[in-house]
């Protein structure tokens with residue numbers, strides 16, 4: 600019996616008694632798939648809906664290998680209300696974690712209609728089916744990108760949002776729709792999670808980030824250089840007001856992020872037990888510390904033992920100098936704090952990429 604089969608045996612024994620069926624939209628995607636593993640480990644029964652527009656069905660086998668069971672999966676576009684309703688009829692869903700959405704900033708600038716239609720249209724369709732079926736617990740994937748260029752660092756949840764592109768705007772609009780739904784019906788229980796920069800992979804090396812085409816984000820670009828898929832990385836500017844001139848971000852291990860959802864789910868269950876009004880919660884999920892691009896490249900090179908050639912190019916339009924989270928709210932409200940450090944993020948990302956040079960096949 601290998602380590603992960605053993606882990607899955609112990610996971611099975613931890614079954615919780617009620618409120619255990621969780622619908623996860625976008626559950627075959629990068630963050631969704633890692634969250635599924637975390638949910639199963641915590642005793643929940645996730646059910647996945649995904650249209651596979653940015654993920655592969657083969658991730659389900661990896662989930663099964665790590666977690667010891669393959670969750671029910673439906674290839675459905677969340678804009679298809681009839682199909683979505685069928686899933687609610689078939690399963691006694693208690694809460695929804697809503698990841699499904701498009702997430703490439705550049706693409707959102709080029710094709711805003713697609714982004715608004717998919718992200719906002721998809722969310723409205725989901726919320727409508729939930730309301731009809733009386734399922735009123737939701738955790739929503741929002742993004743630190745809604746803050747835009749913050750004037751105060753670390754960023755607190757009360758910072759005035761100032762999104763600078765259609766992707767980020769779609770997230771903020773969905774947050775506002777959720778707030779309006781709550782005003783109309785305060786029975787809803789909502790946790791809006793604003794993620795900073797998720798990186799890394801499951802420690803088994805079986806699951807990780809698998810971007811299609813040229814990666815937009817730093818970490819998958821670095822791992823593809825390390826594995827020989829790309830020659831070198833372009834560092835977008837070294838004239839920012841930071842320690843070495845390159846941009847600073849709050850990178851968070853994807854399994855820490857996944858566990859943040861399990862913590863949010865526990866919070867939602869508690870909120871449900873309280874009959875009085877429970878306002879939507881908005882919580883940053885980050886580590887509270889930032890690293891520069893050069894620090895990321897250097898740490899990854901040290902951990903992987905691979906050379907990461909890079910060259911400095913001009914700034915990427917829309918980029919900001921520094922962004923990291925104030926994490927006090929997550930600790931106070933969810934009792935959650937990121938546990939993994941930058942070495943873990945790099946080691947796990949490298950294990951995944953080196954064992955799966957072409958991603959999921």
Ligand code: NAD
Pocket residue numbers: 624625626627628629630631648649650651652653654675676677678697698699700701702717721740741742743794795796797
């Ligand atoms: P991902 O693309 O890997 O996962 C999203 C999943 O949603 C994909 O599997 C895709 O096929 C599915 N999907 C998209 N539109 C759909 C639709 N209409 N119907 C059904 N399925 C649909 O992305 P991810 O990195 O796992 O991100 C998950 C969520 O977190 C997204 O909402 C994203 O905006 C948000 N987020 C991500 C990051 C990040 O850096 N990865 C940062 C902040 C917020």
Ligand code: UD1
Pocket residue numbers: 704705742743744766767795796797815816817818820832833834835836845846847848892915916917918
């Ligand atoms: C990007 C998105 C943001 C999203 C976030 C989550 C943009 C403008 N913003 O943010 O909306 O929420 O991802 O993952 O796309 N870098 C390089 N070379 C590269 C890639 C990146 O130097 O090839 C630098 C960037 O300039 C930045 C840092 O690395 O300083 C991180 O970039 P990235 O991973 O794209 O994340 P964000 O820019 O924070």
